[in-house]
Amino acid sequence: MFASRLSSSLRALPRQASAVRMARRGYAEAAGADGKLQLSLVLPHQSLYSSAGVIQVNLPAATGDMGVLANHVASVEALRAGVVEVIEENGQAGKKWFVSSGFATVHGNNTLTINAVEAYPLDNFSAENIRSGLADANRVLSSSAPESEKAEARIEVEVFEGLQAALAK
Amino acid sequence: MSSTWREFMSWNKYTQVASRALRQALTETDRVAAEKRAAIGVRYQLWENGQGGEQKYVVPQAEPKSAGTPPV
Numbered sequence: 001m002f003a004s005r006l007s008s009s010l011r012a013l014p015r016q017a018s019a020v021r022m023a024r025r026g027y028a029e030a031a032g033a034d035g036k037l038q039l040s041l042v043l044p045h046q047s048l049y050s051s052a053g054v055i056q057v058n059l060p061a062a063t064g065d066m067g068v069l070a071n072h073v074a075s076v077e078a079l080r081a082g083v084v085e086v087i088e089e090n091g092q093a094g095k096k097w098f099v100s101s102g103f104a105t106v107h108g109n110n111t112l113t114i115n116a117v118e119a120y121p122l123d124n125f126s127a128e129n130i131r132s133g134l135a136d137a138n139r140v141l142s143s144s145a146p147e148s149e150k151a152e153a154r155i156e157v158e159v160f161e162g163l164q165a166a167l168a169k
Numbered sequence: 170m171s172s173t174w175r176e177f178m179s180w181n182k183y184t185q186v187a188s189r190a191l192r193q194a195l196t197e198t199d200r201v202a203a204e205k206r207a208a209i210g211v212r213y214q215l216w217e218n219g220q221g222g223e224q225k226y227v228v229p230q231a232e233p234k235s236a237g238t239p240p241v
Contacts, residue, residue: 045206078180081187100191101184117188118203126196133193148177155174155183156190163194 037070038111039086041097043119048097049086057112058085058094059104060162074108081159083122083166084114096122098166100159125163134160 036053057068060082079102085094102116137160140153174183192203210230215222 081191098191100188117184118191118207120191120195120199120203124196124199125194129196129200130194133190137190151174151177152186155186159187159190160194163191 035070037068037072039114040112041084041086041114041116041119043116048119051111052088054086054088055090056087056094057114058083058087059114060084060099061104068104068106068112071110072106072112075106077104078102079104079114079116081162083162084116084119096166098122098125098163122166125167127164127167130160130163130167134164 034053036055037057038051039049039054039057040047040051041049055069059066059068059077060080061077062080063077065082066077079099081100082098083096084099085096087094097119098121099114099116100118102114102119104112104114106112134157137153137156141150141157145153174186178186188207192200192207195203211227212224213227214224
């Protein structure tokens with residue numbers, strides 16, 4: 001089972017390698033009896049998921065939004081500011097966190113590790129603070145500040161606009 | 170817009186800027202807790218002849234720390 005990607009091409013496993021791998025150790029064993037993706041979603045101060053079995057995880061990768069299902073091909077993706085959605089059981093609504101930045105690593109043995117610096121449920125955000133933050137960042141962009149400060153302001157604009165889009169849904 | 174931050178900073182700095190912006194967008198109670206967690210201070214100390222020198226913060230802290238409070 002491979003997840004579909006909106007942008008970026010899918011890396012295909014060479015047939016011979018997968019046949020050899022199947023002989024030595026099948027993915028079915030790595031997935032465990034329930035066939036679920038093992039997710040570890042960790043922040044520096046807190047561990048949201050610690051090798052928990054989930055069905056699907058949607059990630060805001062820097063190269064485009066992607067979904068990870070069980071037995072995904074191994075890959076390393078840098079994340080941009082966006083919503084990580086975790087679907088724990090089939091048919092359940094996904095749990096969402098807005099993540100500032102981080103890395104998502106799909107290991108070859110059906111494990112997904114997401115390391116993020118800050119991640120909070122969408123309820124923890126205040127629309128007023130987002131609006132004032134966005135106004136401040138736009139003010140820096142339209143001023144005559146040096147390019148390095150404008151680059152920082154662009155990052156902040158990306159975070160605030162991503163937050164507004166996530167809260168609007 | 171393609172990311173222009175790569176011209177000016179490392180991925181670590183990019184992450185710190187994005188996280189700082191995210192913390193500002195939180196509701197008041199969450200924001201206070203998050204800012205406390207986010208404060209990072211690094212101290213260093215030069216050793217000579219088995220004697221430790223003065224402990225200095227890499228970035229000087231704004232308020233004076235009371236003696237005996239270890240940084241968390």
